Amino acid sequence: MKVEQVSVFLENKQGSLEEVTRILKEANVNIRTLSLADTTDFGILRLIVNDVDTTSRVLRDKGFRVSRTTVVAVEVPDRPGGLHSILEALARDNITVEYLYAYVEKSGENAVIIFRFDDSAAATEVLRKNSFSVLSGDKLYSF
Amino acid sequence: MIYNEEFETLPREALEALQLKRLQQVAQRVYHTVGFYRRSFDEAGVKPEDLKTLGDLKRFPFTTKQDLRDGYPFGLFAVPMSNVVRLHASSGTTGRSTVVGYTHRDIETWSELMARCFVAAGLTKNDIIHNAYGYGLFTGGLGAHYGAEKLGASVIPMSGGNTKRQIMILQDFGPTAICCTPSYALNLAEQGQAMGVDMRSLKLRVGIFGAEPWSDKMRDEIENTMDIMALNIYGLSEIMGPGVSMECTEGREGMHVFEDHFLVETINPDTGEVLPPGEKGELVFTTLTKEAFPLVRYRTRDISHMITAPCRCGRTHHRMDRVTGRSDDMLIIRGVNVFPSQIEAVLVGIQGLEPHYQLIVDRVGTLDTLEVQVEVSDALFSNADEVRVLQKIERRINKDLKDFLGITAKIKLVEPKSLQRFEGKASRVIDKRQI
Numbered sequence: 001m002k003v004e005q006v007s008v009f010l011e012n013k014q015g016s017l018e019e020v021t022r023i024l025k026e027a028n029v030n031i032r033t034l035s036l037a038d039t040t041d042f043g044i045l046r047l048i049v050n051d052v053d054t055t056s057r058v059l060r061d062k063g064f065r066v067s068r069t070t071v072v073a074v075e076v077p078d079r080p081g082g083l084h085s086i087l088e089a090l091a092r093d094n095i096t097v098e099y100l101y102a103y104v105e106k107s108g109e110n111a112v113i114i115f116r117f118d119d120s121a122a123a124t125e126v127l128r129k130n131s132f133s134v135l136s137g138d139k140l141y142s143f
Numbered sequence: 144m145i146y147n148e149e150f151e152t153l154p155r156e157a158l159e160a161l162q163l164k165r166l167q168q169v170a171q172r173v174y175h176t177v178g179f180y181r182r183s184f185d186e187a188g189v190k191p192e193d194l195k196t197l198g199d200l201k202r203f204p205f206t207t208k209q210d211l212r213d214g215y216p217f218g219l220f221a222v223p224m225s226n227v228v229r230l231h232a233s234s235g236t237t238g239r240s241t242v243v244g245y246t247h248r249d250i251e252t253w254s255e256l257m258a259r260c261f262v263a264a265g266l267t268k269n270d271i272i273h274n275a276y277g278y279g280l281f282t283g284g285l286g287a288h289y290g291a292e293k294l295g296a297s298v299i300p301m302s303g304g305n306t307k308r309q310i311m312i313l314q315d316f317g318p319t320a321i322c323c324t325p326s327y328a329l330n331l332a333e334q335g336q337a338m339g340v341d342m343r344s345l346k347l348r349v350g351i352f353g354a355e356p357w358s359d360k361m362r363d364e365i366e367n368t369m370d371i372m373a374l375n376i377y378g379l380s381e382i383m384g385p386g387v388s389m390e391c392t393e394g395r396e397g398m399h400v401f402e403d404h405f406l407v408e409t410i411n412p413d414t415g416e417v418l419p420p421g422e423k424g425e426l427v428f429t430t431l432t433k434e435a436f437p438l439v440r441y442r443t444r445d446i447s448h449m450i451t452a453p454c455r456c457g458r459t460h461h462r463m464d465r466v467t468g469r470s471d472d473m474l475i476i477r478g479v480n481v482f483p484s485q486i487e488a489v490l491v492g493i494q495g496l497e498p499h500y501q502l503i504v505d506r507v508g509t510l511d512t513l514e515v516q517v518e519v520s521d522a523l524f525s526n527a528d529e530v531r532v533l534q535k536i537e538r539r540i541n542k543d544l545k546d547f548l549g550i551t552a553k554i555k556l557v558e559p560k561s562l563q564r565f566e567g568k569a570s571r572v573i574d575k576r577q578i
Binding site for chain 1: 519521527528529530533534556557558559560
């Protein structure tokens with residue numbers, strides 16, 4: 001059920017993102033989706049990939065700081081109010097979101113929202129209770 | 144002009160006789176009152192009685208900064224605390240700081256030597272002295288303050304910071320002299336000009352600058368932008384504070400060391416061998432009159448050379464040239480002395496950090512900047528992939544450096560591979576300043 005995300009610490013300097021994508025290309029890793037949080041000095045690149053173990057290993061080997069964190073992926077119809085319906089349910093149960101990012105599935109019918117919560121288990125329970133489609137890691141990685 | 148005509152112009156022979164008498168006394172005193180000196184003299188197989196001539200001093204052991212740290216806080220004091228009237232200290236965490244004490248008479252001596260400095264700079268009781276050295280544990284502020292009062296001048300106890308207010312006071316109170324670090328003088332001039340103040344038209348005519356290395360190029364710049372005479376002063380808290388040596392307006396080539404109170408030797412920093420007068424090396428000081436915190440053969444790590452030629456001002460005290468470097472890795476950042484090891488101690492004191500770091504020192508405009516590049520450790524990053532957690536660590540490092548060492552640094556978290564891994568002696572400092 002668990003979805004794992006790979007986070008990479010990056011300095012804000014020319015070429016650091018390119019180095020990551022090159023390493024992943026050479027390791028034949030496919031990026032499903034990503035987000036980049038940045039400050040003036042550094043950034044954190046967060047990746048959902050088809051192979052979490054290989055991704056962490058090859059990046060670590062090249063001297064990057066890597067961490068694996070648990071996130072929750074929710075599928076909603078891609079139409080107005082889709083994301084809002086999720087956030088409304090979470091707010092009702094006082095679940096706070098650390099960060100989120102999203103992408104639209106190939107079919108174009110659904111969007112997948114990747115959430116990072118303080119307490120993933122509690123959040124998943126609330127989402128289930130409200131009949132949202134919480135995706136498993138396996139499903140997400142192999143879309 | 145000379146403040147203490149008698150002692151500052153003693154013929155060399157009489158001066159050296161006085162030095163020997165005082166040296167013999169201080170050696171006796173430290174041997175019998177300071178455990179550290181008893182041990183170190185015994186280990187070196189020397190007794191105070193062995194000092195028959197000034198040259199005999201070279202057989203005596205050195206005192207190092209590490210010895211002072213090992214004695215933290217009061218281990219090297221030669222008098223009971225009831226006789227100590229003042230304490231000063233360098234920055235640093237426990238065991239990395241050095242603490243110095245003064246008796247009433249020590250404060251009197253220090254005040255007189257600072258008064259000598261002011262007079263050497265051409266000041267009298269009619270001058271108003273703007274003292275922008277930091278007041279507090281740092282010796283600069285209070286040292287200059289007491290000297291100014293001793294002279295009878297009017298002192299403005301400005302301390303550091305509040306640059307706009309300083310410029311207002313420079314305009315409104317009309318001080319004729321200023322004491323601060325040379326880089327702060329340039330900063331004042333720059334900010335004053337930015338505020339539309341004509342710094343050349345102020346009443347200032349003399350600046351007494353020290354606590355950090357500077358050059359003749361900086362002297363020219365300060366003199367041109369402020370229309371003052373800029374003079375160099377030297378001191379270190381271990382020996383006394385500011386006022387160990389001072390340039391005179393007549394010579395402006397080297398600073399007269401007040402040799403009736405301090406004995407200077409120049410050594411080869413690698414071998415410890417005493418060098419002939421005039422050769423470049425590390426300066427070693429022995430305090431001849433200090434009561435609370437006397438030091439024998441203290442290694443300053445400052446590289447300079449002595450000028451023995453007579454000075455046209457009439458003082459017989461030899462001069463030391465500008466300090467041109469250090470024989471250790473101490474950095475002076477905006478007048479604050481800091482060792483890389485002290486920064487390391489602060490970093491490892493923060494949970495989740497590893498001692499992988501690099502220091503980049505630069506000068507932007509007139510002010511020194513320090514960037515501390517710290518590696519993001521696995522422990523830190525694997526627990527948190529959130530920006531705010533990393534920023535919190537940055538703020539914590541920044542605050543601890545400020546609290547423990549009194550330095551303001553820009554903290555930059557870096558990828559592990561950005562920092563070189565050192566084998567053997569690590570060179571953790573990149574100093575880009577062109578002074």
